[in-house]
Amino acid sequence: MLVVQKYGGTSVADVDRIRNVADRIGRTRAAGHDVVVVVSAMAGETNRLLALAKAAARTPDDRESDALVATGEQVTAALTALALQDTGVAARSFLGHQVRIETDSAHGKARITRIDIERLRDALGGGAVAVVAGFQGVDGQGSITTLGRGGSDTSAVALAAALGADVCEIYTDVDGVYSADPRIVADARKLREVSFEEMLELAASGARVLALRAVEYARNHGVKLHVRSSFKLDEGTSVMKEEEMLEQAIISGIAHDTSEARVTIHKVPDRPGVAARTFRPLADAGINIGEIFQNTSTAGLADISFTLPENELDRAEPIIDAFSREIGAEAFDCDREIAKVTVVGAGMKSNPGVAAAIFEALADAGINIEMISTSSIRVSGVIRATDAKRAVQVVHRRFGLGGEVLEGEG
Amino acid sequence: MLVVQKYGGTSVADVDRIRNVADRIGRTRAAGHDVVVVVSAMAGETNRLLALAKAAARTPDDRESDALVATGEQVTAALTALALQDTGVAARSFLGHQVRIETDSAHGKARITRIDIERLRDALGGGAVAVVAGFQGVDGQGSITTLGRGGSDTSAVALAAALGADVCEIYTDVDGVYSADPRIVADARKLREVSFEEMLELAASGARVLALRAVEYARNHGVKLHVRSSFKLDEGTSVMKEEEMLEQAIISGIAHDTSEARVTIHKVPDRPGVAARTFRPLADAGINIGEIFQNTSTAGLADISFTLPENELDRAEPIIDAFSREIGAEAFDCDREIAKVTVVGAGMKSNPGVAAAIFEALADAGINIEMISTSSIRVSGVIRATDAKRAVQVVHRRFGLGGEVLEGEG
Numbered sequence: 001m002l003v004v005q006k007y008g009g010t011s012v013a014d015v016d017r018i019r020n021v022a023d024r025i026g027r028t029r030a031a032g033h034d035v036v037v038v039v040s041a042m043a044g045e046t047n048r049l050l051a052l053a054k055a056a057a058r059t060p061d062d063r064e065s066d067a068l069v070a071t072g073e074q075v076t077a078a079l080t081a082l083a084l085q086d087t088g089v090a091a092r093s094f095l096g097h098q099v100r101i102e103t104d105s106a107h108g109k110a111r112i113t114r115i116d117i118e119r120l121r122d123a124l125g126g127g128a129v130a131v132v133a134g135f136q137g138v139d140g141q142g143s144i145t146t147l148g149r150g151g152s153d154t155s156a157v158a159l160a161a162a163l164g165a166d167v168c169e170i171y172t173d174v175d176g177v178y179s180a181d182p183r184i185v186a187d188a189r190k191l192r193e194v195s196f197e198e199m200l201e202l203a204a205s206g207a208r209v210l211a212l213r214a215v216e217y218a219r220n221h222g223v224k225l226h227v228r229s230s231f232k233l234d235e236g237t238s239v240m241k242e243e244e245m246l247e248q249a250i251i252s253g254i255a256h257d258t259s260e261a262r263v264t265i266h267k268v269p270d271r272p273g274v275a276a277r278t279f280r281p282l283a284d285a286g287i288n289i290g291e292i293f294q295n296t297s298t299a300g301l302a303d304i305s306f307t308l309p310e311n312e313l314d315r316a317e318p319i320i321d322a323f324s325r326e327i328g329a330e331a332f333d334c335d336r337e338i339a340k341v342t343v344v345g346a347g348m349k350s351n352p353g354v355a356a357a358i359f360e361a362l363a364d365a366g367i368n369i370e371m372i373s374t375s376s377i378r379v380s381g382v383i384r385a386t387d388a389k390r391a392v393q394v395v396h397r398r399f400g401l402g403g404e405v406l407e408g409e410g
Numbered sequence: 411m412l413v414v415q416k417y418g419g420t421s422v423a424d425v426d427r428i429r430n431v432a433d434r435i436g437r438t439r440a441a442g443h444d445v446v447v448v449v450s451a452m453a454g455e456t457n458r459l460l461a462l463a464k465a466a467a468r469t470p471d472d473r474e475s476d477a478l479v480a481t482g483e484q485v486t487a488a489l490t491a492l493a494l495q496d497t498g499v500a501a502r503s504f505l506g507h508q509v510r511i512e513t514d515s516a517h518g519k520a521r522i523t524r525i526d527i528e529r530l531r532d533a534l535g536g537g538a539v540a541v542v543a544g545f546q547g548v549d550g551q552g553s554i555t556t557l558g559r560g561g562s563d564t565s566a567v568a569l570a571a572a573l574g575a576d577v578c579e580i581y582t583d584v585d586g587v588y589s590a591d592p593r594i595v596a597d598a599r600k601l602r603e604v605s606f607e608e609m610l611e612l613a614a615s616g617a618r619v620l621a622l623r624a625v626e627y628a629r630n631h632g633v634k635l636h637v638r639s640s641f642k643l644d645e646g647t648s649v650m651k652e653e654e655m656l657e658q659a660i661i662s663g664i665a666h667d668t669s670e671a672r673v674t675i676h677k678v679p680d681r682p683g684v685a686a687r688t689f690r691p692l693a694d695a696g697i698n699i700g701e702i703f704q705n706t707s708t709a710g711l712a713d714i715s716f717t718l719p720e721n722e723l724d725r726a727e728p729i730i731d732a733f734s735r736e737i738g739a740e741a742f743d744c745d746r747e748i749a750k751v752t753v754v755g756a757g758m759k760s761n762p763g764v765a766a767a768i769f770e771a772l773a774d775a776g777i778n779i780e781m782i783s784t785s786s787i788r789v790s791g792v793i794r795a796t797d798a799k800r801a802v803q804v805v806h807r808r809f810g811l812g813g814e815v816l817e818g819e820g
Contacts, residue, residue, distance in 0.1 A: 052425060052485070052489055053489070056425050056429065056490075056496065064495070065488070065492070067491075068484075068485060068488035068489065068492075074484075075478060078463070079463070083466045085471050093474055093477050095554075097507060119552075142507075
């Protein structure tokens, strides 16, 4: 088997943990598999380097920032190769430009355009583990690029796709994807399997276990993911095509997100082009809009609501104020105290009444739903932030999601 | 003018100093010159990274160690480019593989085989300062290599040669080459000019201001060096061809070195091949011999002495013991308490009696000379380590080397 293993920042936080990771990789080698390892920077290192950049320049240039922060993964890759060699496992480190992983020139958020696998194949053919620095690539001019936060997940998935790996294992500090945040729901259950679509909805709704972009890449290229802990040998959660799953739960998991704020623009004249004029200035300012809610208009006037990261609100307000006046809206208001609770399940498609059951559970608990949005496998409700934990708990209980999963052998 | 400037570790020890360096580079740009900058790792960083390698593996692999420590210069190069941009000076960083600086595959002590200048020319042509990570290159397989300690000096000189630069400025924490170590000789004089040959002898004899290899490279390629302080605007010391020097002092400088030990092998049978059998095993063990002293033999038996780094002595002793027996020597002894004092001056060639004057000065001070070696521009004596400072002082005084040099405008 060819296995790609990705180890995140907390898994390689110091040399002791890197040696632990090396042992782990050695077990996979000893089981007879070829291994390509993708590593992140040691926890805290990327932020340390970004702070240096900020100290050197008030508005650090993207190209130079990329060259700077890419050293974080370079250090981990070399140390991991050294730790492997020290345990008697042949290993060789590779940087983005050595692999080579080509990207566009969008520094800080580059997209992979092409991956050479020849050098990795050579290393594997020679019996070595190939340790690749995650998060980084090289553009057409030979400049170092980085893929943005969570980029090492994307590096791992892209390499797995290019190599035709049997599985891409994502090692992290949690041991899988849970039916809800275990810190909130005591009997939250670790999912044995989840579909790409469910994982995408969960990742987009506040579950931080996997980077959204990496899940998209995996789905588009049919790369089977396995999310698991670098500190335990237990099986984690497999992310796979829906048709390959053994069983389909009606509801797989509940995610919640309290990091967003809500903006509502009141009494917007309901004319063609108004939505475009509303969201273009925010897009131009690089502000990522979460979800947009608009109901049918009354007397030619509509209310438009949307969510955005709370920490962008200060920057967004003057922009919103300007275009609200421009489009002739009556007023706008902002609310930082919201939470979004999202229920995801591929089985919803064939089970009518799931949304109703969710709403009933919340109503029974006296929790008001302020806004609703849905997709074929997702129901999201915006509620008061103070109700978030209780909302997750009551829905979790209503669908009987709790209980222990049977563990496979690690 | 095209100027290559190299800034060492203490000059870029933290972001404040890097900003100071950026100001300095900006002045050169403002004077209308094209500038290529070569930077070292921030002081202490290379040792920090090597310690990580030692923690990850008992005997760290050279290739991975190089990939690891090369991040030190990468960080400085990016930060320097950022600091330049912040002061309004266009700048672009380049790594060894981006320039590209090709080397052989001798990791940890690679030699430069070829330098492309196209990308640097493009950067300069576009009005930017090119900031190159020193100490590093790339081999034919695309692996990162490093040039060994002092390698950034070599990077700078090699780039200056490849670019046909008008001068290669070496910025350091001392403001030039002195007639003797100013910590020992209070009125030591900063040299305005020194020849490549003198600088080579001084560098080989304990003066740490420039890496020996960089001086050799500069001499071989006719690159004019200027050693100066990154903290002062004063002119430093120019290192140039002897025939281009304005004046030739009989004696330029006095160096001393207490880091070596002496080994003497007594009563070695004086036969062809004995010297080879003596020094081959040490060379094979990677132990660098300093100087070798052998006088004519008496009754077919010779004493052979040599110096070597004191910190290699423990490793060398069993090897010396083995070959001493093999070649039939009577015995050997080691002495850690020696110093070597070296007097260098291109004018010695045309001034008989310099060696005699040196010996007289030492004798007048009651300092015994245990071994002597000379070249056409150098006289070295091995003495007691406890006499070293006094020896430098009395010879300095004897030749009237003291006094202030007139400073040019910085």
